[in-house]
């Protein structure tokens with residue numbers, strides 16, 4: 001496996017693979033890889049001849065008061081995980097390699113970015129779409145893999161790919177959880193022991209929402225109300241949002257009568273965690 005720091009290095013390697021008729025999968029990440037990322041890499045390795053994993057903490061998607069500086073990093077451990085999983089390249093550029101001085105071009109996907117995380121993180125999806133677009137241009141993958149934990153991100157990227165006629169198939173992969181239900185996330189490392197326990201309210205609320213819908217409840221107010229009650233009972237938890245939206249358009253929707261995404265962002269202490277489920 002190659003650790004590649006330059007755009008040209010990746011492009012050259014991909015050109016060679018293409019000349020050999022090989023297919024290419026891309027797993028975009030910000031590193032500090034865990035089982036959730038590994039599940040994306042495993043699937044990509046199964047479905048493509050060669051897999052590129054990008055590891056880049058993208059400053060453009062962090063707001064001024066967010067955790068860019070403290071975001072966990074461990075490129076050696078990331079490379080080990082990628083190599084063991086069968087990736088061909090880890091692409092780990094410096095910020096200056098990705099963003100030339102006076103960088104002024106952005107990809108802005110509207111509508112699907114207005115609710116949920118888009119509301120509390122106003123510049124986030126512009127940063128995500130811009131960097132993912134750049135990664136697609138650099139790697140030219142046949143398929144790209146994203147986790148459903150960032151469900152709005154998945155919807156936004158699907159919309160961008162459709163709207164801009166990009167030649168890539170976007171594949172969404174299921175949320176991977178710890179044994180006790182907490183969705184795997186690089187940000188879980190921020191949690192103290194007490195907060196780690198408190199964070200279980202997210203998956204408990206998810207399970208309650210799923211249970212209610214499985215029993216036939218369709219009223220969004222009832223479903224979200226019961227989910228919020230679980231979270232609000234935890235003193236260390238503070239709700240950013242708990243919402244039901246249409247899965248394709250990410251518009252607020254009040255009834256579970258079509259494919260819906262039920263998503264939440266909750267602060268546990270200072271750490272903002274997300275979780276969700278989709279009702280197809």
Ligand code: PAF
Pocket residue numbers: 028029030056058061128131132150153
């Ligand atoms: O989901 C992430 O880790 C990031 O948002 C992504 C897609 C790698 C873009 O920086």
